[in-house]
Amino acid sequence: MLTREELYRKAFALKAQMRTEKTKRYELLLKTAYEREPRLSELENQQIAVGAELVVKALSDPAEMRKLRQQADALAAEKKVLLEKNGVTEILYDCSACRDTGYINGKICDCVKRIAAELAIAEMNEEMPLKSSRFEDFDLKYYPDKTDRDGVNPKRRMTAIFTMCREYADRFDPHTSPNLLFLGQAGLGKTHLTLAIVSELIEKGYLPVYGPAENLFGRIEREKFAGENRGAYDLMVNADLLVIDDLGAEMATSFTRSALYNLVNTRILSRKPTVINTNLTMREIEERYTARISSRLIGNYQAYKFIGEDVRQKKAIEAKGKTVS
Numbered sequence: 001m002l003t004r005e006e007l008y009r010k011a012f013a014l015k016a017q018m019r020t021e022k023t024k025r026y027e028l029l030l031k032t033a034y035e036r037e038p039r040l041s042e043l044e045n046q047q048i049a050v051g052a053e054l055v056v057k058a059l060s061d062p063a064e065m066r067k068l069r070q071q072a073d074a075l076a077a078e079k080k081v082l083l084e085k086n087g088v089t090e091i092l093y094d095c096s097a098c099r100d101t102g103y104i105n106g107k108i109c110d111c112v113k114r115i116a117a118e119l120a121i122a123e124m125n126e127e128m129p130l131k132s133s134r135f136e137d138f139d140l141k142y143y144p145d146k147t148d149r150d151g152v153n154p155k156r157r158m159t160a161i162f163t164m165c166r167e168y169a170d171r172f173d174p175h176t177s178p179n180l181l182f183l184g185q186a187g188l189g190k191t192h193l194t195l196a197i198v199s200e201l202i203e204k205g206y207l208p209v210y211g212p213a214e215n216l217f218g219r220i221e222r223e224k225f226a227g228e229n230r231g232a233y234d235l236m237v238n239a240d241l242l243v244i245d246d247l248g249a250e251m252a253t254s255f256t257r258s259a260l261y262n263l264v265n266t267r268i269l270s271r272k273p274t275v276i277n278t279n280l281t282m283r284e285i286e287e288r289y290t291a292r293i294s295s296r297l298i299g300n301y302q303a304y305k306f307i308g309e310d311v312r313q314k315k316a317i318e319a320k321g322k323t324v325s
Contacts, residue, residue: 006075007231008112008281009118010116010119010228011100011102011112011115012024014115015101015111015112018087018285019099022091023091026088029086030083032086033082033083033086033087033088037082038253040082040083043078044079046075047075047076047079050071050072051072051180053068054068054072085089093320094111095109095111097109098111098112113174114207114267115289117235117238118207120231120232121209121239128198128210130237133191133199134196135162135165135166135169135193135196135200138162138189138192138196140155140159140162142156142308142309142311143157143158143308143309143311154307154308154309155308156303156306157307158188158189161304162193165196165197166295168180168197169196169197169201170200172197172200172201172204172241172273173204174206174240174241175271175272177241178301179268179274179275179301179302180192180274180304180311181302182276182277182304183303183305184279184305185306185310186310187309187310187311187312188306188307188310188311189311190245190306191246191277194210194243194245195210197243197275198241201241206241207239207240208241208243209235209236209241209242209243210245211243211244212245212249213244213245213247213248214249214250215259216244216259216263217256218235218250219232219233219255220232220233220236221255235273237266239262239272241274241275242273242275243274243277244275244276244277245277246278247260247277247278247280248278248279248288252289257289260293261293261296264276268300274301276301
């Protein structure tokens with residue numbers, strides 16, 4: 001993973017590139033306009049002359065100064081009309097606050113911080129199979145449409161969860177959306193639906209962080225013990241949405257328990273939504289991660305139990321049958 005310094009260097013380079021491209025385009029349009037409109041050069045020379053006169057009259061003749069200012073304003077207005085006629089307008093910067101310089105009063109602008117975050121999150125999320133995990137690809141036909149002895153119908157349950165996930169993505173707010181806990185055996189679509197949510201949010205311009213628990217905790221651990229703060233933990237804490245996938249598949253240690261608690265608790269306190277997927281039951285979560293963590297999940301997360309038969313196995317069998325035929 002890139003260091004914080006490398007991320008900011010890359011972010012500033014991108015800002016500089018954008019500014020340079022806009023400036024070059026503006027200068028080309030300006031040159032073309034001057035070639036087409038000789039009057040523009042005349043106006044510029046007149047503006048220079050009036051400016052010089054203003055300097056001379058600044059202290060000696062206030063009345064004449066007023067006339068000269070009116071003349072200067074008229075010249076500027078005529079010039080603006082001619083430039084706009086030839087398609088030349090003020091440069092439209094991506095960030096009006098810093099005018100794409102990356103700095104405001106000597107401090108790094110928020111636009112640079114956002115680009116650096118986008119670069120870091122893109123690197124963390126680069127292994128996500130987003131293209132194959134969309135809402136449109138989630139097929140409810142693989143869930144049995146029959147009610148069991150407890151009155152539960154897998155297809156109806158999963159249809160409701162699918163609808164909830166779509167609405168979650170549609171109405172997502174990084175400050176008010178709830179935390180979600182997806183429970184259930186492997187192969188029931190937990191990862192698919194969370195990735196579908198992540199995909200929708202990225203398209204809307206949000207900054208989600210997704211990763212298997214093993215990878216996320218591993219990044220935090222490597223940075224801590226290598227003595228290098230590359231910003232992985234900060235990204236997880238501050239992301240618009242954090243998705244911890246396959247919780248329980250990682251090796252359980254005192255460090256991973258501490259990392260999980262800190263992530264969960266910090267994001268609860270800062271009211272930032274988190275989605276956790278796990279094959280564990282609530283009892284197993286408590287046994288593995290302590291009651292302190294399970295109580296946070298029970299009290300602050302909306303839990304959804306995925307049910308049905310292993311969809312991955314069904315798809316594999318289906319694909320094998322097509323190959324044979």
